[in-house]
Amino acid sequence: MAEKTTQNPQGWWPQMKRLLLSFSVPLGAVLLALIIGAIIIEVSGASAWKAYTALAKGAFGNAAGWQRTLEKSTPLIFSGLAVAFAFKAGLFNIGAQGQLLFGAITAAWVGFAVHGLPPGLHAAVALAAGAVAGGLYGAIPGALKTYTGAHEVITTIMLNYIAMGFTDYLANGPLKDTTPGNIVARTPAILDSAKLPTWGWLPFGFVLALIGAGFAWWLLQRTTLGFEIRTVGQNPHAARYAGMKVARTVILTMVISALFAGIGGAVETQGVVGRYEPGFNANLGFDGITVALLGKTNPFGVIPAAMLLGAMRAGSNVMQFKAHVAQEITDVVQALMLFFVAADMIVRWLLRIRAAEEGEKITLSTGWGSH
Amino acid sequence: MNTPASFANWKIFWKRWGVLTVISVITLALIAYYYSKTPQITEAVLASTLRQSVPLVLGALCGLLGERAAVINIGIEGQMLLAAFLAFLVNVYTGNLLLGVLAGIAVGALLGLLLAFMSVTLKIDQIIGGTVINILAIGLTGYFYKVGLSAHGKLNPIPLGPLAKIPLIGPVFFNNPPITYATILLVFLVHYVLFYTPWGLRTRAVGEHPRAADTLGINVYLVRYVNVVVGGALAGLAGAYLSLEAVGSFERLMTNGRGFVALAVMIFGKWTPLGAWGAALLFGFATAMQTQLQFGGQLHIPHQFIGMLPYLLTIIVLAGFVGRARPPAADGIPYEKEG
Numbered sequence: 001m002a003e004k005t006t007q008n009p010q011g012w013w014p015q016m017k018r019l020l021l022s023f024s025v026p027l028g029a030v031l032l033a034l035i036i037g038a039i040i041i042e043v044s045g046a047s048a049w050k051a052y053t054a055l056a057k058g059a060f061g062n063a064a065g066w067q068r069t070l071e072k073s074t075p076l077i078f079s080g081l082a083v084a085f086a087f088k089a090g091l092f093n094i095g096a097q098g099q100l101l102f103g104a105i106t107a108a109w110v111g112f113a114v115h116g117l118p119p120g121l122h123a124a125v126a127l128a129a130g131a132v133a134g135g136l137y138g139a140i141p142g143a144l145k146t147y148t149g150a151h152e153v154i155t156t157i158m159l160n161y162i163a164m165g166f167t168d169y170l171a172n173g174p175l176k177d178t179t180p181g182n183i184v185a186r187t188p189a190i191l192d193s194a195k196l197p198t199w200g201w202l203p204f205g206f207v208l209a210l211i212g213a214g215f216a217w218w219l220l221q222r223t224t225l226g227f228e229i230r231t232v233g234q235n236p237h238a239a240r241y242a243g244m245k246v247a248r249t250v251i252l253t254m255v256i257s258a259l260f261a262g263i264g265g266a267v268e269t270q271g272v273v274g275r276y277e278p279g280f281n282a283n284l285g286f287d288g289i290t291v292a293l294l295g296k297t298n299p300f301g302v303i304p305a306a307m308l309l310g311a312m313r314a315g316s317n318v319m320q321f322k323a324h325v326a327q328e329i330t331d332v333v334q335a336l337m338l339f340f341v342a343a344d345m346i347v348r349w350l351l352r353i354r355a356a357e358e359g360e361k362i363t364l365s366t367g368w369g370s371h
Numbered sequence: 372m373n374t375p376a377s378f379a380n381w382k383i384f385w386k387r388w389g390v391l392t393v394i395s396v397i398t399l400a401l402i403a404y405y406y407s408k409t410p411q412i413t414e415a416v417l418a419s420t421l422r423q424s425v426p427l428v429l430g431a432l433c434g435l436l437g438e439r440a441a442v443i444n445i446g447i448e449g450q451m452l453l454a455a456f457l458a459f460l461v462n463v464y465t466g467n468l469l470l471g472v473l474a475g476i477a478v479g480a481l482l483g484l485l486l487a488f489m490s491v492t493l494k495i496d497q498i499i500g501g502t503v504i505n506i507l508a509i510g511l512t513g514y515f516y517k518v519g520l521s522a523h524g525k526l527n528p529i530p531l532g533p534l535a536k537i538p539l540i541g542p543v544f545f546n547n548p549p550i551t552y553a554t555i556l557l558v559f560l561v562h563y564v565l566f567y568t569p570w571g572l573r574t575r576a577v578g579e580h581p582r583a584a585d586t587l588g589i590n591v592y593l594v595r596y597v598n599v600v601v602g603g604a605l606a607g608l609a610g611a612y613l614s615l616e617a618v619g620s621f622e623r624l625m626t627n628g629r630g631f632v633a634l635a636v637m638i639f640g641k642w643t644p645l646g647a648w649g650a651a652l653l654f655g656f657a658t659a660m661q662t663q664l665q666f667g668g669q670l671h672i673p674h675q676f677i678g679m680l681p682y683l684l685t686i687i688v689l690a691g692f693v694g695r696a697r698p699p700a701a702d703g704i705p706y707e708k709e710g
Contacts, residue, residue, distance in 0.1 A: 040514075092498055150689035153445060153498060157631045158682040165682075169675035286506050293499070331510030339503045342495050 023301070026294045028347040029340035030308065037333035041325055051323040058318025059311035065318075067201040071272050073310030075100065077209035078264025079284045080291030080302040081216050086152075086257035087297045088220055089250060090233040095141060095156025096261040097285030098163030099134040103262030105167045106133035107269045108276035109175055111190025122193040127208075127266045134262015135255045137163065142254030146247040152254070160285055168278045177275070187276040196271035205267035209303075212260060216299040219256070229253050261288075283331075290338045309334060406539055416659045417543045422617070424648070424655030425554045426451065426626075429609035430633025431640060431647035432561050433479075433602035438642060439565060440598040441578040441701040442490050445501030446482065447606045448630025449508030454479040454610025456512040459522055459621035462614075466523040472550070472611040479607015480600050482508075487599040491592050494705035509624065516623060525619030526550060550612040557605065562644040574598055578699035581706045591706050606630070628682065635685040639692055642699065650688070657681050 038048035059069045079096040086093035107130035110122075117125060140159060144150040172185040179188065196204045220226035231239040232249045240246050264284075269276055291309060295301030312334070316327040340347050406413045430447045437444040444450075458475030462468055482504055489500035526548040534545035565571040576584040577594045585591050609629075614621045636654055640646030657680045664677050 044515075094502075144686070144690050148690040150686065154631050154634055154689055155686055157628060158685045161628050161682045162679045165675040165679045169673050172675075173673060283509065286502070286509070289499075289502055290506065326514055328510065328513035328516075331506075332514050333510075335503065335507040335510040338506055342499045342503055343489060343493050346493070 022296060024351075025344045025347050026296060026301075026305070026341050028351045029294070029337050029344075032340050032347060032350065033333050033336035036336050037329060040332060041329060044325075046323055046325045051319050051325040051329070054322040055312065055315035055319040057322075058315030060315075061318075063201040065314065067198065067203065068314040069307065069311045070201070070206040071203050071310075072313040073307045074203065074205045074209045074271070075264040075268050075284055076287055076291050076306035076310050076313075077206075077302055078212060078260050078267070079288030080295060080306050081209075081212055081299060082257045082261040082264070083288040083292035084295065084297040084299060084302055085216055085220070085260060086253055087292060088226075088233045089229045089253040090236065091142075091145070091250065091253060091257070092153050092289075093138070093141070093156055093254065093257050093261075094153055094285050094289065095138065095159050095258070096264075096288045097283070098156070098160040099137045099258040099261035100265035100268075100284055101163045101167045102137045103130035103134035103265030104269045104273075105170055105175070105187065105265075105276045106130050106262075107194075107266035108187045108190055111194035111270060112188045112275070114194075115191070117193060119193040122191065123196055123270060126190070126194045126270055127263060130266025130269070131259045131262045134265060135259040138254045138258020138261070139251060142251035145254070146250050156285075164278070167276070171276055171278050175276070185278050189275045190270060194270055195274065196267065198271070203271050205271035208263070208267055209306075212263065213299045213303055216260070220299070225249075225252070287334070290334050290341075293341050294337060402539075410539070412663070414539060414542050416656075416663055417539075418546075419659035419662065420652060420655040421543060421547070422551055422655070423658040424651035425551050425612050426609040426617075426629050427633050427636050427654050428554055428558060428648050428651035429605045429612070430630050431637040431651060432557060432644060433483075433606040433609075434634050434637040435640075435642045435644065435647060436561065436565075436574075436598045436602035436605070437486075437595075438637070438699055438702050439578045440574045440595045441581065441699055441704060441706070442487065442595050442599050443497040443501070443703045444483075444486060444599065444602060444606075445498055445634070446486055446504030446508075446630075447501075447633055448626050448628065449501075449505035450479045450482045450603050450606035451610040451613065451630050452505075452512055452624070452626045453482060453508040454607035455614040455625060456508075456516070456610075456621055458607075458611035459520075459614040460515075462522050463520045468524060468526055468615055471522075471615050472526075472608070475611030475615075476604045476607040479610060480604040483600040483603020483606070484596075486603065487596045490705065491595045491599075494707075497703055497705075505630075512621075513623060516621070520621075522615065522619050522621075526616040548616045550608060550616045553608070554612075558644050558648045565644065575699070577706075578701055581701050582709075585706075585708070591708075595706075609633075632681055632685050635688050638698075639688045641697075654681055654684060657684050 034052070038052070041048040041051050057065070059065050079100060082096040082099065083093055107126040110126040110129045114122065114125070137159065141150075141152045141155040144155050145152050168185060171187055175187045176182075177186050177188045196208075198204065218226075220229065228239065228244050228249050229252075231242070231244060232246055232253075236246055239249070287309060291302055291305045294305035294308070295303070309330075312330040316330050319325055319329075320327045402413065402417070430451065433447050433450070434444050454475035457478045458471040461474035462471035465471070486500055486504055489495045489503065490497045528546050528548050529552075531545040535541045537545070563571075565574065573584065573589050573594050576587075576589060577591050581591045584594075610626070613625055613629075618625070632654060633651075636650040637647050639650035639653075640648070661677045661680050664672070665674050
């Protein structure tokens with residue numbers, strides 16, 4: 001569907017109404033997923049009400065809860081941005097996880113191996129290094145897609161496994177923490193000068209994530225590159241006909257998308273973990289998809305979606321402890337959310353939501369890219 | 372041009388089968404050479420190649436049944452995972468292996484039905500539909516998995532009488548567990564159905580030109596539904612293979628990307644069952660070598676790099692063959708009835 005901005009009535013109320021309507025489906029999806037999640041909890045013999053209240057308390061009950069929620073939301077925002085950004089060009093980047101791992105370990109390496117930089121600068125250099133590492137790793141599926149037609153869904157997933165193996169090798173070999181007594185795979189702790197601060201309950205990484213969302217929005221909506229990306233996403237043939245360099249745009253989109261994931265990894269290392277340890281956030285690539293779709297692939301929509309999932313992650317410990325419901329119920333609820341948001345017709349039919357005027361509709365690269 | 376007929380025939384034969392013949396001859400020569408050197412290891416690697424190829428070939432058959440009817444199934448991984456889990460659970464609680472396998476098949480088929488509902492009826496983007504299945508499977512298996520459950524036995528090799536005593540061929544082909552035998556039969560069965568039956572013709576018509584098929588009275592939706600559901604059953608069998616035949620237990624995320632590798636296998640095999648089998652054997656060989664290298668200890672490569680082999684191979688295959696192999700023309704496009 002073409003851009004409709006020109007046909008839409010101007011003025012703040014119609015626009016606001018349109019915005020609210022466009023988010024009614026994600027909200028409905030969340031609601032339905034929570035209801036079905038509750039049924040599953042009840043069926044497995046626990047109290048859904050207790051579970052959900054414990055979850056909410058764990059996530060928002062006190063300052064520590066808020067901090068945990070924001071910390072968990074941060075990498076989700078970044079991986080959601082990575083997925084949403086690539087989506088705009090019709091690309092499905094499931095490789096956020098691998099890109100994030102490379103970002104995380106590179107930031108850790110710069111964080112512990114580079115000495116003598118002033119605090120702020122060291123942290124910035126480590127962040128930048130993580131971003132570049134992630135971005136370069138994202139260039140691979142972009143280039144493969146452009147030059148060989150290999151579909152990014154499979155290549156990015158394969159690259160995730162390769163990244164897991166490679167970072168595991170690094171953390172067990174060349175970059176291993178050699179302090180006496182350490183037997184696990186991990187890098188040395190990063191220097192204090194490379195750490196990201198936490199102000200009260202507000203982690204600096206979360207602020208960076210908000211800035212990242214603003215940057216993604218600006219890039220997509222206010223720059224020529226963004227226009228090209230959106231055009232390629234809506235109609236690659238038209239884009240080519242209009243003289244846009246589709247190949248270059250595809251690679252560049254993947255790189256920028258992966259940059260977000262790379263920073264996400266760096267922030268996790270520098271702001272939360274303090275070093276690189278393999279195995280954290282094993283499903284971030286898939287989580288990013290849920291976040292992006294719940295946020296309607298809008299960079300600002302990604303923020304509340306990521307905070308919702310982040311809160312579920314942050315509160316799930318408390319829920320398991322207090323209500324005796326396994327943490328993994330959050331994964332089930334999350335999968336249901338994705339299902340309902342993808343199957344928006346079901347949600348509309350069940351909740352009697354009028355078919356709202358949708359904004360732009362993106363066709364993902366279907367087929368195997370050979371045409 | 373007065374080329375003799377036999378020479379022209381030879382040229383056509385060479386063009387069609389040349390590469391395959393050369394590869395087969397080299398492969399057989401290599402196998403004979405290594406068998407003369409180290410018979411036990413050669414036998415072990417080849418037997419392991421065949422078994423490692425089982426989930427890949429089943430996954431690829433699932434993928435190509437769907438895609439021949441123009442439905443892309445990116446959820447094979449999730450179908451395998453949930454099927455592996457349910458096959459395991461049913462076995463744990465009933466003690467019966469056959470019931471477990473049937474449960475796996477049923478779960479795979481059920482997820483196939485969900486995918487068909489999403490992509491044929493709701494016309495959701497098929498890539499997203501498959502992703503929903505993958506995430507759902509990870510979530511459900513994670514939530515319902517309990518540490519400490521153990522399966523009652525596993526599917527063991529059944530030697531086929533005197534056939535199993537033939538040197539090399541016997542231990543490799545005729546001393547396998549049931550799902551491995553079934554897989555070999557299924558390859559030929561799907562090949563037959565796809566290319567020699569009316570149903571196969573309808574399936575391919577629906578995948579290439581649904582409008583024309585519809586005009587001829589073929590029920591496009593029904594063909595797609597049936598193919599995706601049957602494909603799901605095959606992916607379910609692959610899942611049962613993983614938990615009840617290969618390991619005899621269930622681990623979280625035990626599919627390890629095989630569902631996605633299977634798609635590369637399908638593409639490498641040019642959307643044909645026999646081609647997919649060949650491709651799956653190549654991948655199976657990579658995995659078998661990986662195990663051999665890890666435990667043989669002849670090479671000093673970090674095990675993480677050896678573990679990457681199948682994934683690297685997948686990328687190389689995709690990069691090298693996607694451009695040249697032609698998918699069904701309507702692949703991935705939902706069908707809208709006219710009027």
